[in-house]
Amino acid sequence: MSELKLAGIEKRYGQSVAVAGIDLDVRDGEFMTLLGPSGCGKTTTLGLIAGFFPPSAGEIYVKGKPVAGLPPFRRDIGVVFQDYALFPHMTAAENVAFGLRMRKVSAAETSQRVREALELVQLSGLGERRPLELSGGQRQRVALARALVIRPAVLLLDEPLSNLDLKLREEMRVEIASLQRRLGITTVFVTHDQGEALVMSDRVAVMNAGRIEQVGTPADIYERPATRFVAEFIGRMNFFGTIAIRPERARLASSAGDGFSRRGTVKQVLYLGATLEYHLNLESGERAIVEAPNDAHAPRYAAGDAVWFTAPRESCYELK
Amino acid sequence: MSPWAALRVVVIGIYIFMLGPILITAAVSFNASNRSQFPPRGFSLQWWERALSAEWVDPLWFSFKLGCAAAVISTLLALPLAFALARYRFPGRAAMVALTLGPLMLPALVTGVGLLQLFQYAGWREQIGFTALLVGHVVICLPFAVRTVAISLHALPPNVELAAASLGASRARALWHVVFPLIKSGIVAGAVFAFVHSFTDVNLSLFLVRPGEQPITVKILGFLEFGFAPTLAAVSVITLLLPLVLVAVVERITGLGDFIYGERERV
Numbered sequence: 012m013s014e015l016k017l018a019g020i021e022k023r024y025g026q027s028v029a030v031a032g033i034d035l036d037v038r039d040g041e042f043m044t045l046l047g048p049s050g051c052g053k054t055t056t057l058g059l060i061a062g063f064f065p066p067s068a069g070e071i072y073v074k075g076k077p078v079a080g081l082p083p084f085r086r087d088i089g090v091v092f093q094d095y096a097l098f099p100h101m102t103a104a105e106n107v108a109f110g111l112r113m114r115k116v117s118a119a120e121t122s123q124r125v126r127e128a129l130e131l132v133q134l135s136g137l138g139e140r141r142p143l144e145l146s147g148g149q150r151q152r153v154a155l156a157r158a159l160v161i162r163p164a165v166l167l168l169d170e171p172l173s174n175l176d177l178k179l180r181e182e183m184r185v186e187i188a189s190l191q192r193r194l195g196i197t198t199v200f201v202t203h204d205q206g207e208a209l210v211m212s213d214r215v216a217v218m219n220a221g222r223i224e225q226v227g228t229p230a231d232i233y234e235r236p237a238t239r240f241v242a243e244f245i246g247r248m249n250f251f252g253t254i255a256i257r258p259e260r261a262r263l264a265s266s267a268g269d270g271f272s273r274r275g276t277v278k279q280v281l282y283l284g285a286t287l288e289y290h291l292n293l294e295s296g297e298r299a300i301v302e303a304p305n306d307a308h309a310p311r312y313a314a315g316d317a318v319w320f321t322a323p324r325e326s327c328y329e330l331k
Numbered sequence: 332m333s334p335w336a337a338l339r340v341v342v343i344g345i346y347i348f349m350l351g352p353i354l355i356t357a358a359v360s361f362n363a364s365n366r367s368q369f370p371p372r373g374f375s376l377q378w379w380e381r382a383l384s385a386e387w388v389d390p391l392w393f394s395f396k397l398g399c400a401a402a403v404i405s406t407l408l409a410l411p412l413a414f415a416l417a418r419y420r421f422p423g424r425a426a427m428v429a430l431t432l433g434p435l436m437l438p439a440l441v442t443g444v445g446l447l448q449l450f451q452y453a454g455w456r457e458q459i460g461f462t463a464l465l466v467g468h469v470v471i472c473l474p475f476a477v478r479t480v481a482i483s484l485h486a487l488p489p490n491v492e493l494a495a496a497s498l499g500a501s502r503a504r505a506l507w508h509v510v511f512p513l514i515k516s517g518i519v520a521g522a523v524f525a526f527v528h529s530f531t532d533v534n535l536s537l538f539l540v541r542p543g544e545q546p547i548t549v550k551i552l553g554f555l556e557f558g559f560a561p562t563l564a565a566v567s568v569i570t571l572l573l574p575l576v577l578v579a580v581v582e583r584i585t586g587l588g589d590f591i592y593g594e595r596e597r598v
Contacts, residue, residue: 063493083496090497096490100512109508110498161498 013072014039014197015060015165020069022055029055031221032069037165040195042188046208047218048244053201056218057167060199062086073164084113089158093170095150097142103153104129104138110161128160131190148179155187159194166191168200172207184210205245209233217241239330249299253330258302260326263289263312268321275299277316287311291320353571360564367559382565387550391569394530394546397461398574401468402476402526408469409476409521416477417484435474442470443538450539460544467535472525479524483517484510519585527574 015037022030030052037043045053059066062083071079078086089110097106107128111121129138132152142150151171158166168187172180188211191198202208208215209229216226217240225237236242242255249256256271263277275293289301289312299320303309312318332340355369360382363373381387415421416428434442446467450459487510495505533548540549547570554563 061493061497063496082501083493084499084501086497088497090494092490092494094488094490096488096494098491098494098509098513099488109495109500113495113499113504157494157498 013037014041014074015199016072016075017056017060018070018072020056020059020071021067022052022059022064023067028221030059030066033221033223035216035223035226037197037199040197042191042198042200042211042213044200044202044208044212044215045218046202046205046215046244048203051218052221053203053218054169057090057169057199057201060165061088061090061167087164088167089161089163089165090167091151091154091158091169091171093173095142095154095171095174097150097153097157099142102139102141103134103145103149106142106153107138107157107160110157114161124160125156128156131159132156147175148183151175151183155190159196164197166196166198168198170202171200172202172204180207187211209245217244219244236328237331242328242330247300251295251297255328255330256299256322256326258288258300259286261299261301261320261322263301263303263310264319264321265310267319268323270324271320271322271327273297273299273320275318275320277312277314277318279314280312289318291318293320353568356564357568360561360568362561362564365561367561367564378561378565381562382569387547387562387566387569389543390545390547390550391566391573393461393544394548394570395573397464397468397546398526398530400465401472401529402522404465405469405472405476405525406480406518406522408473409480410518412473413477413480413484417481431477432474434471439471439532439534440537443467443535446470446535447538459539460541463539464536464544464546467539468529468532471532471535472528475524475528476521479517479521480514483514483520486517487513516585519581523578523581526577530570530574 013036015035017033017035020030020033021028033052033056035043045056047053058064059079060071062078062081062085066079069079070077073087097103098109101109104125107125108121111124116124125138126135129135132155134149134152134156137145137149140149142153145153151174154171171187172183175183184207200207200211212229214226214228215232217224217232219240225232225241227235227237232241233245236245236248236255239250239255242248242250247258249258249261251271251273254271262268267274273293273295275291277289278292278298279290281288281290283305285305287303287305289303291299291301293299301320358371359367359369360378361374361376362368362371362378363375364371412427412431416424416431446463447459450456450463455463491509491513492505495509496502500508530546531548532546533552536546536549537552540546545553547566551563551566551570554560
C-alpha cells in the first residue's frame, strides 16, 4: 500500500498556478525525490503535504486516510526545513523534545527518546547547546533528529543540504540516505540538485511548471528520459531533432558507424583530467559534445580535425 | 587628525552637549544659596529635603502609576494590533495603520485639546484627571508599543511557526511556546518605551489634570512660573533618574539592549 498518495493535487494563487495537478504514489519506506528548477512547484507540493496551506483541488492520503482537510499538527508528518527553523531560544535537546512535549509523552520516555535521536544523528553530548552555538551541519542534524523523534508516517526534507558547504553536503547526502534506509521511513525529499536526486533516491519525480514530467528510478530518468525537459534538466544532452544522445555515450571516429553518425570538425578540446570534452561543429550546422574517457590507447583529436560523431543505436533516445 | 581621533572628539562633544546640562542641574541642586547658581555656592541638602516632601513625591508617584498603567495597557493593546498589521492584509488595514501611528505625527498638544473637549462634551468631566490622562497616554504610547512588537514579529526567524505546527503544536501552543518567547524582548522594549514616553509627557497632560491628580512634568511646569528654585533642580534629577533606573533594571532582567541594538539571536 502506498504510504503517501497525492491525487489530482492543485494549488492556485489567483491567476497563477503553482501546482497544476499532481498524482504521485510514495511507497512504504521509499525515498522519493521531487526534482526540478526553482519555481517548478516542488516546495509548494511539500507544503501541501505538510498542510501549511490547503490545496485548491485534490486529496492527499497518508496511510490511506485523507488528510487534505487537516491542519499540520494533526498530520503525523515530520519536516526538515531548508533553513532548519530551529527554535533559537531552546537547546538542541529541547528542540528535539518539542514534538514529544506537544504529544504529551511522559518525561522519562521523552528524555530517553531525545537521547536516542541525538545519538542517531551523532550529536550525543551537544544536547545542551543552543542552535547559535552549533555549526551549520550540526544544526541540520538537530533538525533531522527533531523531525525523526516523533516517528512520523512521512518525513519531508526541503532542500536540507543547500545551506551546507560542498564537502559537508556530499557527506550528508550519503548519511541521510543511509539513515533513511536504516529507519525505513517514507521520505519525500525536495531538491533542485540532480546529483543529490540521483545519489539518494529510490525514485525521482522530475517536476516542471507545476507538473510531474516523469517518475522513475534514477537510472530511468537518466537513461530513459520521457520528455525533452527531463533529458535537458538531468545531466547534459546532445539533441538532433527528436533524437537525444548523452555526451558520454557518443564517440569520435574517423569513419561513419552503424548507428547515428554525423560529420563535423573539432572546435575545441577541454582537458578535464579524467575525461576529455570535445566540442564539435557538425556539417548539419548543429553543435555536439563528446565526453571521452582519458584513455591512453584512445585516439586523440585536436581542434580543426575532421571527425565523425557516432553513437550506437541503443544510446539514442527518441523523445516525445 | 586621524579619522578615529576625529570621531572620538565628535562623540565626546555630543556627550558633553547631552550630559552637560544634566550635570549642571545636579550641581545646582546642592546650592547653599536660594538662587540657582552655577557653580553652586556652598553645599546643602535643603533643596533635596524639599524635593522629597509630599508636594513633590505625590506627583512623582502619580506619574509613576500613570506610566505603568499606560505602558501595560498600550502593550496589551499593541500585541493583537501588531499581529494583525504585521501578518495580515485586510480591508481597512491602511486606515488602521494610520490610526495607530497617527498620534506619532500629531502634536500631543492637539490630542490633549481634543481629549479635553471630548471629555467635556460627553459629560465625563468627572473623569478628567487620572482616567482622562490614562486614556490620552495610552493613545500617544500605542504607536511606540505597536512599532516595537511589529519589528520583533518581523524579525522572527521564518518557518519556526510552521516547524512548531509540523511537530504537533496547535496555533495557540505555537504562539505560546515559540512565538511569544522569541518576541518577549520586543514586548518588554515596547512597554519600556511607552512608560518613558508617558513619564516624560507634558504637552498632552497639561490639559487633562485636576488638583491633586497631576503628573510631575505638569507640576514642574507650574512651579517654573515662580522661577527656577534649586528645589526644581533636585526634582529634575529625581525625575530623570527614575525612568533611567527602570530601564537599567529591565535591561538587566530581559536583555533589552539586544532588542534595541538589533543583536538578536538568529539561526
